[in-house]
Amino acid sequence: MSVTGIPILDNLYPATMDMWPIEAKEFNRSWPFYENLKQGRFTTTKCKDCGNVSYPPRVICPQCYSENLEFTDLPKKGKVVVFSEEVKGVPLGFESPLIHAVVDLGVDPVKRLLTRIINCPAGTLKRGDEVQLAVFDIPAMPIEKGRAGTIMAERVFFAFEPVKK
Amino acid sequence: MSRNAVMLGGGQCKWGVREAHLVDLFQEAAKACLDDIPGLKPSDIDGLIVATSYAGRCSFQVNTAPVIAERLGLKPTSICTRCDTLCAGGSTGIILAKGLVESGNADMVMVTGGEKLYTPQKWEVFYSELASVDHDWDGVHGMGLPPPFFALTAQEHFMHYGSKKEDLAAVSVANYNYASDNPMAQMQKKLTLEEAMAAPTVVPPLTLYDCCPITDGAAACIITTDEIAKRFSNRPFVYLRGTAQVCLNSVSANFPGAHLADWKHTRIAAEKAYARAKVSPGDVKVAQTHDCFTISEVIEVEELGFCKKGAGGEFCGSKQIEVGGKVPVNTDGGLLAVGHPFGATGIRQGIEIMKQLQGRARHQVKDADIGLTHNLSGANAEHTIVIYGREPVK
Numbered sequence: 001m002s003v004t005g006i007p008i009l010d011n012l013y014p015a016t017m018d019m020w021p022i023e024a025k026e027f028n029r030s031w032p033f034y035e036n037l038k039q040g041r042f043t044t045t046k047c048k049d050c051g052n053v054s055y056p057p058r059v060i061c062p063q064c065y066s067e068n069l070e071f072t073d074l075p076k077k078g079k080v081v082v083f084s085e086e087v088k089g090v091p092l093g094f095e096s097p098l099i100h101a102v103v104d105l106g107v108d109p110v111k112r113l114l115t116r117i118i119n120c121p122a123g124t125l126k127r128g129d130e131v132q133l134a135v136f137d138i139p140a141m142p143i144e145k146g147r148a149g150t151i152m153a154e155r156v157f158f159a160f161e162p163v164k165k
Numbered sequence: 166m167s168r169n170a171v172m173l174g175g176g177q178c179k180w181g182v183r184e185a186h187l188v189d190l191f192q193e194a195a196k197a198c199l200d201d202i203p204g205l206k207p208s209d210i211d212g213l214i215v216a217t218s219y220a221g222r223c224s225f226q227v228n229t230a231p232v233i234a235e236r237l238g239l240k241p242t243s244i245c246t247r248c249d250t251l252c253a254g255g256s257t258g259i260i261l262a263k264g265l266v267e268s269g270n271a272d273m274v275m276v277t278g279g280e281k282l283y284t285p286q287k288w289e290v291f292y293s294e295l296a297s298v299d300h301d302w303d304g305v306h307g308m309g310l311p312p313p314f315f316a317l318t319a320q321e322h323f324m325h326y327g328s329k330k331e332d333l334a335a336v337s338v339a340n341y342n343y344a345s346d347n348p349m350a351q352m353q354k355k356l357t358l359e360e361a362m363a364a365p366t367v368v369p370p371l372t373l374y375d376c377c378p379i380t381d382g383a384a385a386c387i388i389t390t391d392e393i394a395k396r397f398s399n400r401p402f403v404y405l406r407g408t409a410q411v412c413l414n415s416v417s418a419n420f421p422g423a424h425l426a427d428w429k430h431t432r433i434a435a436e437k438a439y440a441r442a443k444v445s446p447g448d449v450k451v452a453q454t455h456d457c458f459t460i461s462e463v464i465e466v467e468e469l470g471f472c473k474k475g476a477g478g479e480f481c482g483s484k485q486i487e488v489g490g491k492v493p494v495n496t497d498g499g500l501l502a503v504g505h506p507f508g509a510t511g512i513r514q515g516i517e518i519m520k521q522l523q524g525r526a527r528h529q530v531k532d533a534d535i536g537l538t539h540n541l542s543g544a545n546a547e548h549t550i551v552i553y554g555r556e557p558v559k
Binding site for chain 2: 003017019020021055056081082083084085086088089091092093094098100101102109110112113114115116157159
């Protein structure tokens with residue numbers, strides 16, 4: 001049996017039930033991370049005062065509390081240290097196989113990045129395999145802009161994928 | 166004269182898939198708590214701490230403490246608040262209550278915790294669990310549902326220390342058997358090693374009995390001072406000797422150990438709690454550790470100092486966690502078999518330690534005088550320890 005939605009929410013968009021981040025600059029000061037992703041860049045923030053690079057991106061430096069930060073590029077290729085593969089019972093929002101891996105991108109603070117591996121058939125990944133950044137589109141989010149009406153904020157997100165040999 | 170915090174009594178409701186509302190579960194737990202302390206009336210209680218994490222998401226209710234106070238007939242005058250540290254919420258409430266009663270800012274605090282996780286459509290609880298880790302950086306990768314994270318942890322423990330699937334299965338067997346005669350437990354059946362080894366796969370190497378279930382439930386306890394407790398109970402006092410809560414990271418990329426099976430934050434929490442309680446790991450006669458997954462208990466017995474680092478698999482596999490072993494662990498069945506309604510778990514653990522130290526536990530450890538509870542929460546982001554004893558710290 002199909003289930004109808006909640007009648008009073010017809011034609012409304014409950015952003016609190018959207019599984020992806022609210023990325024738009026109207027709601028998120030780390031929006032350049034997502035804009036950089038759209039250009040195929042994997043970035044985070046670096047402190048221009050003390051040099052500290054932290055992941056995920058922030059609006060203050062966690063070491064010296066400076067607000068003088070800039071986005072810096074992180075490596076986009078790394079090696080699988082260890083991975084898990086879920087074939088049955090994958091939760092809503094994800095496709096089987098749901099693969100998670102600790103990926104070594106070679107530099108701090110991403111020497112052990114836990115991420116999702118996509119574009120990879122079940123049973124084919126091995127420890128030590130090379131993987132690379134994979135950026136994909138996710139549904140746009142409607143944002144009310146007063147008299148200007150509602151705009152659709154385009155969004156992308158990322159995972160990693162095996163490098164074809 | 167110094168004030169020393171004790172746990173006066175406590176109780177829990179039946180845990181499992183419950184046909185009840187969140188506020189019903191809190192009422193059942195409060196009744197069980199007061200039934201454990203004959204003579205204590207709701208009007209004797211001046212403070213309330215409510216530990217719940219998913220009330221906002223699953224019951225459409227924030228600012229939970231006044232709601233629960235009213236349902237329980239309490240009129241708090243010292244503290245009335247909610248705390249949310251997910252799996253450690255109950256233990257956090259106990260730590261806060263200790264500070265309040267020892268400082269003289271409260272006399273008699275009820276610490277209660279509970280969750281109603283099963284919603285009319287089951288997808289919603291799994292979907293909402295994306296919020297249990299850093300949502301935008303781990304949750305969106307599907308790390309909110311914890312089996313993949315702990316599967317990676319188990320693989321790294323196998324790789325670095327040579328533990329094996331049989332060691333994990335030994336933890337399931339011990340904890341299920343402890344819960345088999347616990348009427349409040351979600352799982353009440355004995356389990357054999359063969360059954361545990363043959364269970365269906367969740368995420369390799371984790372199989373069904375390696376993972377705690379999703380649970381509705383609540384628990385409540387009373388924290389007061391020994392002087393006040395004398396008026397209500399003839400049982401031995403159970404003192405809150407020392408506590409610690411350590412957070413070094415939240416996002417999984419910043420995990421503080423050399424690998425996922427190296428729990429530096431647990432070690433720091435243990436050192437701090439043992440020092441404050443003026444005891445050493447060898448003094449602990451019984452422990453309730455956070456067995457959200459079997460691999461967690463294997464690593465916890467190491468990092469808490471019950472055995473050498475890396476020897477947790479052998480420790481659990483050789484029955485050292487059973488009554489008669491070196492340190493019996495999760496003697497009421499733990500998260501694996503009693504279940505895990507996040508905010509309630511630390512309180513359930515504290516109640517079991519209280520009963521052990523008062524000589525009235527179902528699986529009694531002989532001459533138990535020092536006991537410990539431990540929780541981890543989030544993507545292994547925070548560790549919380551409470552050490553209980555028959556004597557106050559001198």
